[in-house]
Amino acid sequence: MNLNELNPMQRKAAEQLDGPVLILAGAGSGKTRTLTYRVANLLEHGVKAWHILALTFTNKAAREMQERIERLAGESATDAWIGTFHSICCRILRRDIEKIGYEHSFTIYDEDDQQRVIKAILKQLDIDEKFLPPKSISAAIGDAKNRVLNPDEWLKNSPADYRSQKIHDVMTEYEQRLKAANALDFDDLLMKTLQLFLEHPPVLQYYQQRFQYVHVDEYQDTNYAQYQLVRLLTQESRNLCVVGDDDQSIYGWRGADIRNILDFEKDFPDAVVIKLEQNYRSTANILDAANQIIAHNEGRKEKELWTEDGEGEKIALYSAADEREEAGWIASRIRALNRQGISYGNMAVLYRMHALSRVLEETMMRAGIPYRVYGGTRFYDRKEVRDILAYLRVIENPADDVSLARIINVPKRAIGDSTVDTLAQFARQNDMPLYSAVAAPPDTLPARAKKSVQGFAAMMAGLLIARETLPLGEFVQKVIDEAGLITQYEKDADNNEENQTRIENIREFMGAVTEFEQKSEDKSLFAFLENVALVTELDNQENVPNYVTMMTLHSAKGLEYDAVFLSGMEEGIFPSARALQEENRLEEERRLCYVGVTRARKLLHLSFARRRLLFNQMQFNAPSCFIQEIPKRLIQEEWSSPAQSSGGGWGSYGGTGMKPRPQYGYGDTVPARKPAVNGLNIPGVQRGFVASPARNINVQLFKTGDHVLHRKFGKGVVREVSGTGENARIAIVFPVFGEKVFALSIAPIVKVEE
DNA sequence: GTTTCTAATATTTTT
DNA sequence: TATTAGAAAC
Numbered sequence: 001m002n003l004n005e006l007n008p009m010q011r012k013a014a015e016q017l018d019g020p021v022l023i024l025a026g027a028g029s030g031k032t033r034t035l036t037y038r039v040a041n042l043l044e045h046g047v048k049a050w051h052i053l054a055l056t057f058t059n060k061a062a063r064e065m066q067e068r069i070e071r072l073a074g075e076s077a078t079d080a081w082i083g084t085f086h087s088i089c090c091r092i093l094r095r096d097i098e099k100i101g102y103e104h105s106f107t108i109y110d111e112d113d114q115q116r117v118i119k120a121i122l123k124q125l126d127i128d129e130k131f132l133p134p135k136s137i138s139a140a141i142g143d144a145k146n147r148v149l150n151p152d153e154w155l156k157n158s159p160a161d162y163r164s165q166k167i168h169d170v171m172t173e174y175e176q177r178l179k180a181a182n183a184l185d186f187d188d189l190l191m192k193t194l195q196l197f198l199e200h201p202p203v204l205q206y207y208q209q210r211f212q213y214v215h216v217d218e219y220q221d222t223n224y225a226q227y228q229l230v231r232l233l234t235q236e237s238r239n240l241c242v243v244g245d246d247d248q249s250i251y252g253w254r255g256a257d258i259r260n261i262l263d264f265e266k267d268f269p270d271a272v273v274i275k276l277e278q279n280y281r282s283t284a285n286i287l288d289a290a291n292q293i294i295a296h297n298e299g300r301k302e303k304e305l306w307t308e309d310g311e312g313e314k315i316a317l318y319s320a321a322d323e324r325e326e327a328g329w330i331a332s333r334i335r336a337l338n339r340q341g342i343s344y345g346n347m348a349v350l351y352r353m354h355a356l357s358r359v360l361e362e363t364m365m366r367a368g369i370p371y372r373v374y375g376g377t378r379f380y381d382r383k384e385v386r387d388i389l390a391y392l393r394v395i396e397n398p399a400d401d402v403s404l405a406r407i408i409n410v411p412k413r414a415i416g417d418s419t420v421d422t423l424a425q426f427a428r429q430n431d432m433p434l435y436s437a438v439a440a441p442p443d444t445l446p447a448r449a450k451k452s453v454q455g456f457a458a459m460m461a462g463l464l465i466a467r468e469t470l471p472l473g474e475f476v477q478k479v480i481d482e483a484g485l486i487t488q489y490e491k492d493a494d495n496n497e498e499n500q501t502r503i504e505n506i507r508e509f510m511g512a513v514t515e516f517e518q519k520s521e522d523k524s525l526f527a528f529l530e531n532v533a534l535v536t537e538l539d540n541q542e543n544v545p546n547y548v549t550m551m552t553l554h555s556a557k558g559l560e561y562d563a564v565f566l567s568g569m570e571e572g573i574f575p576s577a578r579a580l581q582e583e584n585r586l587e588e589e590r591r592l593c594y595v596g597v598t599r600a601r602k603l604l605h606l607s608f609a610r611r612r613l614l615f616n617q618m619q620f621n622a623p624s625c626f627i628q629e630i631p632k633r634l635i636q637e638e639w640s641s642p643a644q645s646s647g648g649g650w651g652s653y654g655g656t657g658m659k660p661r662p663q664y665g666y667g668d669t670v671p672a673r674k675p676a677v678n679g680l681n682i683p684g685v686q687r688g689f690v691a692s693p694a695r696n697i698n699v700q701l702f703k704t705g706d707h708v709l710h711r712k713f714g715k716g717v718v719r720e721v722s723g724t725g726e727n728a729r730i731a732i733v734f735p736v737f738g739e740k741v742f743a744l745s746i747a748p749i750v751k752v753e754e
Numbered sequence: 755g756t757t758t759c760t761a762a763t764a765t766t767t768t769t
Numbered sequence: 770t771a772t773t774a775g776a777a778a779c
Binding site: 057058059084085086087110111135186187189190250251253254352353354355375409412414415416417418419533534535552553554555573576577578579592614615 | 755756764765766767768769
């Protein structure tokens with residue numbers, strides 16, 4: 001390790017080993033690098049890795065830090081604890097959770113489990129879901145836990161109305177049920193760790209002694225519980241180094257309290273504050289834009305990024321007729337950039353919400369661009385996978401009622417709702433978990449039902465024994481076999497594609513188990529389940545080199561790409577409709593925009609659609625107010641030709657037909673921040689535009705998906721037909737030559753059978 | 755108890 | 770749009 005590889009400020013941060021340190025690190029200022037060198041420096045100064053703790057928010061960040069530290073410091077770093085808040089807490093709890101009345105083999109409930117519990121409680125308390133939507137209750141529960149309040153305390157801090165009272169009731173029952181099920185939700189992982197520390201000083205002392213040097217990444221995203229944890233841990237040593245950027249605080253909705261970073265100097269008056277403002281990532285133009293955007297926020301720590309780099313390209317802004325055309329433009333740009341030598345892996349398309357990804361995805365697929373979508377529905381969220389997991393969870397923790405209820409009749413084994421209700425009631429009356437009722441079914445059950453239940457109980461008992469003797473992989477296989485999880489789909493798998501994929505998913509799950517068994521040190525069932533709960537499969541994915549990355553702005557934090565596309569830059573989408581209603585939320589959206597802009601190294605593209613079909617509703621949204629916050633001198637506008645209506649034209653980008661049309665200045669025609677709601681309120685922006693013509697009528701000869709033969713390029717598939725008359729264009733994807741666009745009237749093509 | 759159809763309903767961001 | 774909850778039919 002050589003500290004000369006750092007700039008003066010970074011070096012200062014890496015050398016300031018003792019006492020409280022606040023590193024205000026702007027985007028792209030080498031934050032991780034600095035932190036990495038600091039840890040390496042600690043090791044070099046003889047600090048044992050064992051004494052080092054580094055907390056991050058995402059697994060991605062944790063893994064990256066781990067790898068980089070090991071690369072820099074080698075073997076000596078392996079004993080350091082580097083992980084997300086949640087995984088570190090899980091580790092701590094696993095050792096001592098019994099002290100606060102849970103069992104060692106606790107289960108982690110995710111949102112889905114949480115929802116199930118809440119719904120069951122609503123039913124039990126006879127509360128209408130319309131009156132109290134389960135989502136609003138889980139939000140309240142999360143809110144309470146983020147602020148470290150128990151249900152009673154939460155009620156005191158809420159409006160004294162009937163609604164709060166009811167939420168409180170559900171909350172209380174929720175806590176009891178989770179406790180009874182020996183289960184913790186995500187927030188509990190933090191809360192219970194805190195509780196453990198507060199109620200058992202020796203445990204706290206142990207970790208205080210152990211973690212002599214504590215680092216927190218993305219400190220601006222910490223919530224109150226996390227703040228408390230960090231404070232407790234560093235009370236004695238006072239060696240706390242936090243890194244963050246108040247301008248990148250984007251998790252306020254999850255309870256992150258930006259004051260934690262803003263008030264760090266109040267909490268630690270002797271803190272050394274270091275600002276990293278030199279940016280090593282982006283061109284001057286991109287930084288300029290980012291600085292200008294974020295300057296619109298109030299109440300931030302003043303800082304301005306600068307770079308030694310040149311101006312670079314201007315920011316491309318594209319106004320699309322609709323969302324398909326927007327996607328088309330992005331795809332065409334990506335292909336053009338790829339031809340210019342930027343690899344797909346160095347490009348990313350970002351959007352405000354997952355719902356926007358679908359059109360983009362379709363377009364990428366058609367254009368033959370390799371891509372990866374991050375997030376969205378996860379592998380482990382698939383029904384069939386969750387079913388297996390539920391089995392495993394019951395085996396690890398038989399008190400887990402939610403999982404047991406899920407699988408008691410999966411696959412179908414003639415244990416219907418009424419039977420389960422009877423069992424659940426019996427269990428509740430006797431104050432025992434559902435599993436006990438299943439293991440010893442009451443005589444009140446009809447004989448047939450009882451027999452089914454006994455059969456199920458016998459199978460589970462067998463699995464519980466098998467678990468003691470078999471290694472993880474074999475055991476999971478046995479569960480799948482015994483329970484008949486694959487068999488249930490095999491019956492008509494041949495003529496049922498859905499069942500086929502389910503079976504494949506189960507096989508894939510087995511693959512994941514095997515992989516875990518090979519890679520992980522701790523091969524226990526508990527460790528596996530913890531991994532599934534806290535680590536998404538995306539985190540495990542190696543950086544796939546040549547794929548365009550598509551993801552939400554939130555998950556893009558911490559990443560960087562040569563070329564970045566910010567899509568859906570529209571009022572009501574980004575900033576989101578909700579943010580437009582509350583002024584203080586808009587600042588967070590702006591920070592999110594700042595995060596997005598600063599992901600780009602060389603090229604930044606912004607795009608919006610004048611018309612967008614979203615959630616099956618046509619929206620006419622004004623361009624995002626954030627676009628106006630970028631000085632015009634930094635922007636190169638590109639406008640879709642009005643003649644090319646829906647979906648047209650992207651294939652021709654860089655060739656003919658698409659010319660910049662800067663005469664339509666957007667800035668002056670756009671009413672500031674006016675939410676456009678579902679087409680009812682068509683904002684003034686529409687005025688400057690030529691109305692898009694109706695969809696073409698005379699192009700039915702060829703349609704998307706048709707197979708055609710071209711005289712020169714051979715066989716291909718029609719991707720799109722657009723325009724009318726002489727302007728009609730047809731886009732065809734050829735296996736070898738890629739996508740080509742022809743004038744329909746003269747193209748030498750014929751329709752062929754597949 | 756199980757299957758199949760219809761209808762409703764919800765859509766921000768994540769560990 | 771797409772998934773899922775609920776009702777009716779089997």
